[in-house]
Amino acid sequence: MAVSLVVPDILVARAKAGDEEAFEALYRAFETPVYNLVRRILRTPEDAEDVLQDTFLEVMRSIRSYRGDGTLWGWIRQIAASKALMRIRREQLRSTDELVEEAAGNAAAPVGERIDLERALEQLSHTARAVVWLHDVEGYTHEEIAEMMGKTASFSKSQLARAHQRLRGLLDEGVPAS
Amino acid sequence: MMHCTMDDLLALRAGEASMWARQHLGDCGICRSALDAVYQRVAAMKALPVLAPARDRWPVVRTALRERRRAGRAWSVVGLAAAAALAGLVVFRSGGAGPLNTDELATLKQQSAALESELGYLAPNDRVMSGREAALGGLLEDQIAVIDGELGHVGLSGGPVPVVDRVDLWRERVDLMQQLYTVRVTRASSMGL
Numbered sequence: 495m496a497v498s499l500v501v502p503d504i505l506v507a508r509a510k511a512g513d514e515e516a517f518e519a520l521y522r523a524f525e526t527p528v529y530n531l532v533r534r535i536l537r538t539p540e541d542a543e544d545v546l547q548d549t550f551l552e553v554m555r556s557i558r559s560y561r562g563d564g565t566l567w568g569w570i571r572q573i574a575a576s577k578a579l580m581r582i583r584r585e586q587l588r589s590t591d592e593l594v595e596e597a598a599g600n601a602a603a604p605v606g607e608r609i610d611l612e613r614a615l616e617q618l619s620h621t622a623r624a625v626v627w628l629h630d631v632e633g634y635t636h637e638e639i640a641e642m643m644g645k646t647a648s649f650s651k652s653q654l655a656r657a658h659q660r661l662r663g664l665l666d667e668g669v670p671a672s
Numbered sequence: 673m674m675h676c677t678m679d680d681l682l683a684l685r686a687g688e689a690s691m692w693a694r695q696h697l698g699d700c701g702i703c704r705s706a707l708d709a710v711y712q713r714v715a716a717m718k719a720l721p722v723l724a725p726a727r728d729r730w731p732v733v734r735t736a737l738r739e740r741r742r743a744g745r746a747w748s749v750v751g752l753a754a755a756a757a758l759a760g761l762v763v764f765r766s767g768g769a770g771p772l773n774t775d776e777l778a779t780l781k782q783q784s785a786a787l788e789s790e791l792g793y794l795a796p797n798d799r800v801m802s803g804r805e806a807a808l809g810g811l812l813e814d815q816i817a818v819i820d821g822e823l824g825h826v827g828l829s830g831g832p833v834p835v836v837d838r839v840d841l842w843r844e845r846v847d848l849m850q851q852l853y854t855v856r857v858t859r860a861s862s863m864g865l
Contacts, residue, residue: 512741514734521730529725539726547729551736611716630714655678661713662678662706 532578535624549574582620614664626657676703780842787849812852
């Protein structure tokens with residue numbers, strides 16, 4: 495999702511000083527982009543709302559360390575993506591990613607049925623969906639994704655290929671499988 | 673005929689494909705269609721509607737913000753009290769007497785310099801830190817600044833600073849820096865640095 499939102503420096507300065515109105519203005523400005531990002535990565539709206547909340551609690555705690563080197567959105571997005579990936583790691587401790595993918599695929603994608611992109615994305619594993627969204631939509635590099643995930647760039651690349659392979663199958667795009 | 677794998681197609685998109693894949697793409701309509709489909713799929717993902725949260729989480733964040741402000745004020749009161757106590761201690765000490773120990777003074781200065789150097793590596797800079805750590809670190813830094821002020825003030829006011837006072841001030845400074853070091857090391861460990 496391309497976000498070109500620019501907030502005035504004075505608003506950031508006021509938020510750094512603990513001004514509640516300024517902080518609410520920042521929250522309102524970035525609430526939807528943050529939610530959209532984490533919702534596309536995570537499986538449920540409830541998880542995404544929790545991460546949205548955690549993200550802004552972290553922004554509140556750390557905004558004094560934001561020095562304006564990059565855009566505020568870039569800084570907040572990094573926090574949001576990290577929080578979402580952290581939640582995925584916690585999920586993976588409870589169940590294996592592969593099982594989640596298989597279970598979801600079997601339940602919601604009958605063979606031969608053409609499904610739309612939204613539903614196809616839901617059929618991907620946590621990790622594959624996070625990688626395809628962060629790389630192809632948000633524009634993160636494999637190296638950046640690997641760093642956030644605590645994995646290698648090769649892992650990110652293989653997850654991306656896996657995601658596209660599965661999306662191609664689910665979307666029945668009429669391209670012969672290679 | 674062998675076709676491009678998904679890895680090949682993504683490498684072609686990234687401009688990192690092998691010579692074989694690039695040559696094959698020129699000859700194979702099926703693989704060109706597959707690559708087009710990748711581009712179309714990504715364009716479709718980017719065009720998906722923006723999702724908005726169903727519930728407003730601002731009240732929770734606002735409550736946390738207010739609690740943090742209250743905690744910050746409490747830390748400020750504690751900090752001022754500590755600074756006042758320290759200043760009182762310095763004034764009280766200036767009239768006292770004790771063994772002069774220039775060796776200990778030199779040792780304390782060395783310890784202080786070593787800790788300062790270590791803290792330089794653990795400086796917060798732009799890394800994320802918790803509110804509690806920031807408050808505690810700020811308090812310790814304030815107390816160190818008070819000591820530095822005392823050392824500088826006494827020295828500038830004329831006459832050498834009594835060694836006994838300097839030893840106590842430097843000892844206090846080293847103690848505070850060790851506490852600050854502990855705070856920073858704990859944070860670095862928790863972040864896996």
